[in-house]
Amino acid sequence: MNASPLALLGNALWGACASAGFAILLNVSFRGLPRCAAGGALALAVRTFALQVGFTLEAASFAAAFVVAAVVQFVPGSDLVSRDMIQVLSCIPMIPGGFAAKAIVGLFSITVQPSAAAANKALVPALVNSLRVIFTIGALGTGVAIPALLFRSHRPDSL
Amino acid sequence: MNPGFPHERKPGRSPQRQALTAIAAVALQFGKLLMESGASARQVEEIVADVSTGLGAKASELRVGYASLAVTVNRDDQTLTFMRKIGPPGVNQALYQHLWRSAARIRKGECSVAQASEEVNRVANSCSPHSAIVTSIAAGIACAAFGRLLDVDWSAIGPIFGASLLSQLVRRQLAHWRINAFLAVTIVAFIGSLLAGTGARWMGIQTVARDMVVSVLLLVPGVPAFNAQFDMLEGRPTLGSARAAVVAATLIFMTAGVWLAGGVLGVRP
Numbered sequence: 001m002n003a004s005p006l007a008l009l010g011n012a013l014w015g016a017c018a019s020a021g022f023a024i025l026l027n028v029s030f031r032g033l034p035r036c037a038a039g040g041a042l043a044l045a046v047r048t049f050a051l052q053v054g055f056t057l058e059a060a061s062f063a064a065a066f067v068v069a070a071v072v073q074f075v076p077g078s079d080l081v082s083r084d085m086i087q088v089l090s091c092i093p094m095i096p097g098g099f100a101a102k103a104i105v106g107l108f109s110i111t112v113q114p115s116a117a118a119a120n121k122a123l124v125p126a127l128v129n130s131l132r133v134i135f136t137i138g139a140l141g142t143g144v145a146i147p148a149l150l151f152r153s154h155r156p157d158s159l
Numbered sequence: 160m161n162p163g164f165p166h167e168r169k170p171g172r173s174p175q176r177q178a179l180t181a182i183a184a185v186a187l188q189f190g191k192l193l194m195e196s197g198a199s200a201r202q203v204e205e206i207v208a209d210v211s212t213g214l215g216a217k218a219s220e221l222r223v224g225y226a227s228l229a230v231t232v233n234r235d236d237q238t239l240t241f242m243r244k245i246g247p248p249g250v251n252q253a254l255y256q257h258l259w260r261s262a263a264r265i266r267k268g269e270c271s272v273a274q275a276s277e278e279v280n281r282v283a284n285s286c287s288p289h290s291a292i293v294t295s296i297a298a299g300i301a302c303a304a305f306g307r308l309l310d311v312d313w314s315a316i317g318p319i320f321g322a323s324l325l326s327q328l329v330r331r332q333l334a335h336w337r338i339n340a341f342l343a344v345t346i347v348a349f350i351g352s353l354l355a356g357t358g359a360r361w362m363g364i365q366t367v368a369r370d371m372v373v374s375v376l377l378l379v380p381g382v383p384a385f386n387a388q389f390d391m392l393e394g395r396p397t398l399g400s401a402r403a404a405v406v407a408a409t410l411i412f413m414t415a416g417v418w419l420a421g422g423v424l425g426v427r428p
Contacts, residue, residue, distance in 0.1 A: 014304040021301025025327075026197070026250045026382065027288045044308070079260060084199065085252050088385045097379040098309055101372045104414035105427070141388030149392070 008048045015044025018093035023081070026089070032081035039090030043068045047094060058135045061094050065143025073151040087144045096136045103129035175235050179216065181272045183232045183241040186211040188279050190221060190228045191243060193258055197250030197382050199389045200398050203228075206262045213265035214272050225401035247340060248405075250382045254286035291331050298327035298377045306373040315370045318358030322374040326351035330378075341412045348375040348416025356424045368426050371417055378413045380406050 019040025020033045028036060043064045050060035068090045072083050106126025113119040172180070190207045198206075200223040207230060211219035216232040229242040261278050264270055270278060288294065302323035303316045311319065326347050333343040355374035359367045384406045391399030421427055 011308060014307040017304035018301045018308065021297040021299075021304065022377075022381065023252075024289055024297035025294055025301070025377065026252050027254070027286070028252045029256075032252070079256060081252060082202075082255065082259070084202070084389075085255075088382055091385070092379075092381040093305065093308060095379055095381050095384065097305075097376040098369070098372050100379070100410050101375075101414050101417055104411055105418055105421075108414075108418060109427075137384055138388070141385055141392075144385065145389060145392050 008045055008052070011048040012041040012045040015090075015093045016041035019043075019089045022092050023085075023089050026085070028081050028085065028089070032078070035078065035081055035086055036089045039068055039072065039086045040093055042071065043090040044093060057096075057132065058139045061091075061136050062139035062143040064094060065091050065140045066146060069144045069147040073147050084148070087148070091140045091144060094136070094140055096133050099129045099136070100133045103133055106130075175237050176239070178272070179232055179234050179237050179239055180241075181276070182211055182214045182216050182234075183230050183239060185214060185272060185275045185279060186216075186219065186221075186232065187228055187230050187241055187243050188276070188283075189258060189262060190223075190230065191245050192254060192279065192283055194223070194228065194245045195247070195249055196252070196254040196258070197248065197386070198255055199386045199393075200395050201389070201393050202255075206259060209262045209266040210275065213262070213268055213270070214275055223395065223398055225398055225405075248383065251286060251288065253288075254282065257282040257286055291328060294331065295324045295327040299324035302374055302376055305376045306370070309369065309373055311366055311369055311373055312364055314362055315359050315364045315366060315373075318355050318362065318364070319370055319374045321358060322351045322355035323377055325354060326375065327377060341408060344378050344409055344412040345416040345419075348378055348413045349420050350416075351375040351377075352417045352420040353423060356420060356426055360424065367424070368421070371420060371424075371426065375413060375417060378409070380409045383409075 016037040017040075020037040023033055023036040046067045047060045047064035050063045051057070055063065065087075069087050072086050072090075077083060103126055106122060106129055110119050110122050110126060113122055186207045189210045190203050193203045193206055203223055204221050207221045208219050211230070211232050216234050218233045220231045222229040225245075227242055227244050229240060231238060231240040258279070261275070261282055265275050265278075289297075299320040303320045306316055306319045329350055330343065330347045333346060338346070351374045352371035356367050356371040359370040364370065383402050387399045387402035387406060389399075390396075390402060
């Protein structure tokens with residue numbers, strides 16, 4: 001990822017597109033799409049900035065999820081799309097699906113290696129990818145959950 | 160054959176019990192549809208409680224499982240518990256929003272039990288998903304955007320978009336035919352990654368393996384993955400674990416499809 005404002009804007013744009021695309025797949029109404037796209041853009045902007053200043057992927061994902069969830073808790077509610085759905089859709093572009101596929105393929109490949117040494121060599125990247133997936137998804141879920149758990153009880157009538 | 164609820168088969172019960180039974184039936188119908196629309200357990204519990212009390216129950220308790228719901232409602236010294244199965248889990252935000260609005264009206268006491276029953280059935284039948292072409296284009300755009308986020312080459316965006324678009328069409332058709340969800344994931348992943356890989360190779364793109372993976376990211380179960388964590392964090396580890404297991408199984412079946420396509424193309428994803 002390039003350390004430049006252009007990269008940040010580009011990632012925010014692609015995050016918005018991914019969130020809006022997934023929103024349609026999850027049957028969000030068209031009028032609710034701008035909120036989802038804005039959430040995705042904010043999440044990717046924060047994550048890109050955090051990566052640029054030296055955060056790890058997991059820490060940057062946590063920061064982005066936390067910021068989005070906190071912002072969503074304080075913007076006025078809408079009956080077009082729920083707060084929970086906006087948070088989740090904003091974070092979906094940060095789910096490490098590519099790493100997950102690599103991790104599983106890597107684990108598949110361990111058993112077909114011709115020697116123990118080759119299996120050991122294949123094991124390390126597979127484990128690294130698996131742990132990265134687990135920690136990143138955990139960071140996203142925790143980052144989204146904390147603001148919701150802190151502030152939700154004060155708004156019993158909100159979506 | 161669905162045997163129906165007890166109050167439908169035993170009309171000789173007392174009026175109070177029949178009324179309570181009808182309340183439980185409507186509340187469970189709300190809960191079932193909410194679970195099938197991708198709501199978290201907390202949301203289901205809140206809305207079912209709103210519906211039950213709005214229709215006249217003094218108190219209600221809900222037990223949310225992965226494949227079933229059980230509700231206990233109480234009124235006039237009468238208490239009863241109902242259980243019902245839940246259909247295949249999915250995500251349908253429009254349905255959730257309609258159910259939430261209906262529950263809000265019921266909570267204010269604006270509906271009788273009969274009206275609420277009619278309302279929930281009407282909502283269930285009226286919330287159809289976006290059209291196939293719209294969802295397919297959306298899937299193409301989402302995966303192409305994912306591709307740019309993962310630094311795939313600009314020239315690979317076309318094959319990724321096309322493969323994802325066609326994959327979503329196939330996915331929808333398989334769902335229409337009620338093919339097993341995990342099998343469908345493997346089939347869609349195979350077709351999507353095969354198309355993306357073939358297209359990328361034909362265009363001379365170097366990142367064929369990455370393009371194959373990106374084109375099937377529409378299958379990653381994002382909402383269930385988050386719901387699993389929310390359920391665990393909110394004190395429902397059994398339901399959260401069940402959802403997490405389904406997410407893991409979905410990822411494995413998705414990877415199997417990509418892996419098979421890689422075998423056909425001679426590419427290691």
